[in-house]
Amino acid sequence: MNDDTTRPTAAKEVVSSHSVFGAPCWVSLTSRDLDVAEDFYGAVLGWRLRSAKLGDRFRIAMMGDTPVAGIAAVASMWQMAVAWTPYFAVPSADEAAARAQERGGTAAVGPLSFPPGRAALLADRDGATFGIWEGELFSDWEKWRAAAPAFIRLHTRDAFDAAIFYGEVLDWATERAGCCEVRYEGGEVVLRSQGDIVARIESGALGAAPDPTIRPHWQIHFAVEDVTACVRAAERHGGSVLSKGGDEAVLRDTDGAQFTVTSRKER
Incomplete structure (x- = not known):
């Protein structure tokens, strides 16, 4: 899940999932076509793609010299949904996956070894998909x-139940040094790591959603300088705008993956 050019050298400090465990540490897009994804996200978010160690169907998205996301053109081949997925840092992928299953979650893939670490793709009790990562991080977490990514938000039916599930799986709000802090603020469950808001959990809307196809899911919020410019670029490059208000907009890429762009000043 990493490429050779992003490996730290001996002179560089290695940041691992043990240092920011429980917090989001990576995001990955399952797509159908790498060229289409590169054209769309290059125009909307200013990314460029470079090769990844896993093979021709995988790319690392770069913002300047910083790896920011993984993109895998495997949706059709593996019969997977086109979607963005967040990955959470854990000290042990095997232990976290086992805890998720013990609490009613499911394991779709793994844990599997992806040197320099281990990963698994899981789903919570309500079916929201998320990943876990153990090992060396793809880049310095703060960078x-x-x-x-500004933060991620879980849209679910019961925020408190979801917070309990993730808290037990990812060791949130424990006495371990470096764990994430959880608070209820402004009608949402808010997750902080090292003082920064990294995730939010909200409930209520899905229970009465008129569209039965809407399911609990994690939404990735990408920080941008100009929301309006991103909206225009998305429309010009085959995407669509699901909603826009204030300093953020919900977009859908050419393949149908949904994400949000949020003004940096709102972070």
Whole structure:
């Protein structure tokens, strides 16, 4: 899940999932076509793609010299949904996956070894998909957070139940040094790591959603300088705008993956 050019050298400090465990540490897009994804996200978010160690169907999205996301053109081949997925840092992928299954979640893939670490793709009790990562991080966590993702938000039916599930799986709000802090603020469950808001959990809307196809899901919010410019670029490059208000907009890429762009000043 990493490429050779992003490996730290002996002179560089290695940041691992043990240092920011429980917090989002990576995001990945399952797509159908790498060229289409490169054209769309290059125009909307200013990314460029470079090769990844896993093979021809995988790319690393770069913002400047910082790796910010993984893109895998495997949706059709593996019969997977086109979607963005967040990955959470854990000290042990095997233990976290086992805890998720013990609490009613499911394991779709893994844990599997992806040197220099281990990963698994899981789903919570309500079916929201998320990943876990154990090992060396793809780039310095603070640098990664500053480059693109503002935070992630779980849209679910019961925020408190979801917070209990994730808290037990990812060791949130425990006595372990470095764990994430959880608070209820402004009608949402808010997750902080090292003082920064990294995730939010909200409930209520899905229970009465008129569209039965809407399911609990994690939404990735990418920080951008100009929301309006991103909206225009998305429309010009085959995407669509699902909603726009204030300093953020919900977009859908050419393949149908949904994400949000949020003004940096709102972070």
